[in-house]
Amino acid sequence: MERILLQLSYNGADFQGFQIQNEGRTVQYELERILKRMHKDFIRIHPSSRTDKGVHALMQYVHFDTTLSLPTNKWQHAFNSALPDDIYINEVTKINADFHSRYDCVGKAYRYKVYKAPHRDVLKRGIETHITETLDTRKMNEAAQYFIGTHDFTSFCSAKTEIENKERTMYKFEVIETDTGYEFFVIGSGFLYNMVRIMVHFLMDVGRGKRQGSEIPAIIAASDRTKAGKTAPAEGLYLEKIYLSPEELTQDIPKGTTITLKPTRRQLTQQS
Amino acid sequence: MERILLQLSYNGADFQGFQIQNEGRTVQYELERILKRMHKDFIRIHPSSRTDKGVHALMQYVHFDTTLSLPTNKWQHAFNSALPDDIYINEVTKINADFHSRYDCVGKAYRYKVYKAPHRDVLKRGIETHITETLDTRKMNEAAQYFIGTHDFTSFCSAKTEIENKERTMYKFEVIETDTGYEFFVIGSGFLYNMVRIMVHFLMDVGRGKRQGSEIPAIIAASDRTKAGKTAPAEGLYLEKIYLSPEELTQDIPKGTTITLKPTRRQLTQQS
Structure with a gap:
């Protein structure tokens, strides 16, 4: 076997x-x-x-x-x-037979892609989210930093989430202005149901001037899904990277960040 | 009405x-x-x-x-x-009531998009054609010029084409190297069934060194579909522009090119 x-x-x-x-x-x-x-x-x-x-x-x-x-x-x-x-x-x-793709996963990176155009682009159908307005990238970036660290993300996941422990660690969160729109890139220990899409929707509302980044700590503390706003559409979301070892994860996050690990499991062994 | x-x-x-x-x-x-x-x-x-x-x-x-x-x-x-x-x-x-979107069309531009990568890209599924090898852009461009002018394109259209007059005029044909692959851009008076895809497939074979551009005149003269090779996949093909007046068309093709027109019809009148 x-x-x-x-x-x-x-x-x-x-x-x-x-x-x-x-x-x-x-x-x-x-x-x-x-x-x-x-x-x-x-x-x-x-x-x-x-x-x-x-x-x-x-x-x-x-x-x-x-x-x-x-x-x-x-x-x-x-x-x-x-x-x-x-x-x-x-x-x-x-x-090795004791390696498990889920239990040995120590982190994940997601990217969310938004394009800005007066009209929707049929060729981006299903692969990017369309917006018409300019967003404030600096404000979104500042707001994103409130998610960094270990928090109970009950407010930022679907109310249907069944998992009990809603504590997750965000290691890195950046908002990038591209030639055609915006990208939201986040690395975390793990993500709850709809969590990236709810965080991104909140950040876009910050970028539109409708919400403030400084509201985030209180929303997290409330443990109440209704406080965080809507969920951004699925089509812009990409699971970009999965980290199967702390070494890989360390390379992609700011120096000196402490990694939150589940009870360590044996490392991935490549035998080809 | x-x-x-x-x-x-x-x-x-x-x-x-x-x-x-x-x-x-x-x-x-x-x-x-x-x-x-x-x-x-x-x-x-x-x-x-x-x-x-x-x-x-x-x-x-x-x-x-x-x-x-x-x-x-x-x-x-x-x-x-x-x-x-x-x-x-x-x-x-x-x-105006005597304008007709088909009869008043004096030309069309098509673009064909190819990406070059060791593996197919699932995000380009359905919207670009995948190849793994490098093509010779200069040779493809030289070959493309053999299509310019008015020819009977029987050899370069589907054998199932029912239309009788297979004469069409090609005004411009260029092959462009992009960051990710190649684009084939052609402007003509009109195109027969599968015609762009057969011409592109032939040019790609020229780019691979399998065929020569100088074969094109003899293939055209043969009026035989079997001489021109295969048909490139549909997914890379874009109808990019439709010309509803000779003036618009003139702007996009080399100076001094004579335009082949169907019996002239009334110009498009904008009343908004």
């Missing part, structure tokens, strides 16, 4: 999200369908993160266990030749 | 083409559906160009006749608020 780790990308526009649902296409279904055909048996995959309907991933990990003995390049080819054109396997690694 | 001209854009990825088919979504259906609801009656629309399945339009025109008397901004709002997010009406104009 071998444990295989896939690193993949997908375009979320035509998926009902990562996880299998009663209806509609999901990334999990597409992957498990191929594994079932190869094994003549059901094989469960385990992702690092369950992205929502419409959310994209530039880097996602899943692992599974197999009785097949194939070199990594054959695995990659088997998937990519059978997958639809909105999923792509970037890398295949053989990993 | 008023004649209304719409200028629109659409993302072709999820359409079976412009024209109504027995099955699947079409741009024509989406527009006529809205007109039917507004008029309680069937209203036929007439496009400047019928794009194929998967082909995008940055600028397309359609006209229709209506008994409703609405200002142009109300028409625009009525469409844009009811259309799906892969079609957008950029502009609405009231035109």
Whole structure:
């Protein structure tokens, strides 16, 4: 028995999200369908993160266990030749049996993309969020820093979130003005249901002058979803990076930041 | 009775083409559906160009006749608020009753977009064509010039083309190297079924060193579709501009080029 780790990308526009649902296409279904055909048996995959309907991933990990003995390049080819054109396997690694794509994940980076134009652009449909107005980048950046650190993010996640511990650590949050609009880039220990989209919507309201960054501490303290405003649309959101080791994470966050770790698990071992 | 001209854009990825088919979504259906609801009656629309399945339009025109008397901004709002997010009406104009979006079209510009990357990019799915190899831009540009002028393009259109007169004039053809790949930009009096995609595929083969630009005159002379090679995928193709007057066309093509016109029709009159 071998444990295989896939690193993949997908375009979320035509998926009902990562996880299998009663209806509609999901990334999990597409992957498990191929594994079932190869094994003549059901094989469960385990992702690092369950992205929502419409959310994209530039880097996602899943692992599974197999009785097949194939070199990594054959695995990659088997998937990519059978997958639809909105999923792509970037890398295949053989990993130790005690590695787990979710439990060994120590952090994630998300990017949210907004384009500013008088009219919506049909070619950006499903892959960026449209706004018509100019936002104040400096104010948004200042406001974003209030999220840094360890907080209970009850106010900034969907009221439907079932997970009990809503404490997460934000390591880095920056708002970037691009040629065509704005990008919101955040690295954290983990994110609750809709959390990035609610934080981004709040920051855009700051950029429009409707809210103040200095309100954030009180909103966090209130532990009340209704205080934080709406949720930005899914189409602008990209899971950009998943950190499977503290070393990788350390490289991408400000020097001297303390990393919040779950009970340490064995490091990822590459055997090719 | 008023004649209304719409200028629109659409993302072709999820359409079976412009024209109504027995099955699947079409741009024509989406527009006529809205007109039917507004008029309680069937209203036929007439496009400047019928794009194929998967082909995008940055600028397309359609006209229709209506008994409703609405200002142009109300028409625009009525469409844009009811259309799906892969079609957008950029502009609405009231035109003379003898103007016709197809017969008064004197030229069209198409762009074909190719990205070069070791792996396919799921975020470019449906909107650009993927290649892995470097192409010779200079050779492709030189070859493209063989298409300039008036020729019978039987060899460079689908064998299924039903139209009898296959003579068309190419005014400008350039191949541009971009940050991420290549673009093929062509302006002509008109284009036959699959014609841009067959010319682009041939030019890419020139860029790969498989074919020579100097073969083009003999291929044109042969009037034989089998001589020209394959058809590039639809997803990279954009109808970029439609010329409704010789004046507009003249501005975009090399100075001194003679324009081939159909029997002249009345000019577009803007009354807003």
